[in-house]
Amino acid sequence: DAGVIQSPRHEVTEMGQEVTLRCKPISGHNSLFWYRQTMMRGLELLIYFNNNVPIDDSGMPEDRFSAKMPNASFSTLKIQPSEPRDSAVYFCASATGEAYEQYFGPGTRLTVT
């Protein structure tokens, strides 16, 4: 299996621009998580989906952030408009089964100037 796939791996954008991050979970996994990692705040859960339905989005920082999962094999995290404080590494993870073990993607390093 290819594991969790994220794109792009790096994104540099200017303040005010729209940013879309993409994630393909491991085939057969029914849960998907979006995290943000910064030096100051560590790893924070933004949102998680179960069977394509958002279950907990309490970690989404502001209305500028939105996430969708139109099908079991694809999810997006969108930031509009982006701000410099959004600069971070964004990780996607997927899980399934009774154990619910999470597998992480390589992350997208976002820099907003």
Add this chain to the structure above:
Amino acid sequence: KQEVTQIPAALSVPEGENLVLNCSFTDSAIYNLQWFRQDPGKGLTSLLLIQSSQREQTSGRLNASLDKSSGRSTLYIAASQPGDSATYLCASFEGVFGAGTILRVKS
């Protein structure tokens, strides 16, 4: 809401030493607890997962335990090697992570 803390924040040991990393959580009704390793600039690699019905899990030189009553999990690394140098994170099922322990194993 579940809170997860890890101590120590950093640890430096000579090669060959056995060591223990600690993880504490506030809600004893924990579904599972997962240990990860993160190398600098990289993603997270799952090491061990302990379900609430289990007390420990082992993989090679790693052993993780879970004590729900005391709200603690420990990761034991036997005969540490320089290649074990990384940040170790624990996380609850709800996606709540500790701040991590930065481990350096000196050769």
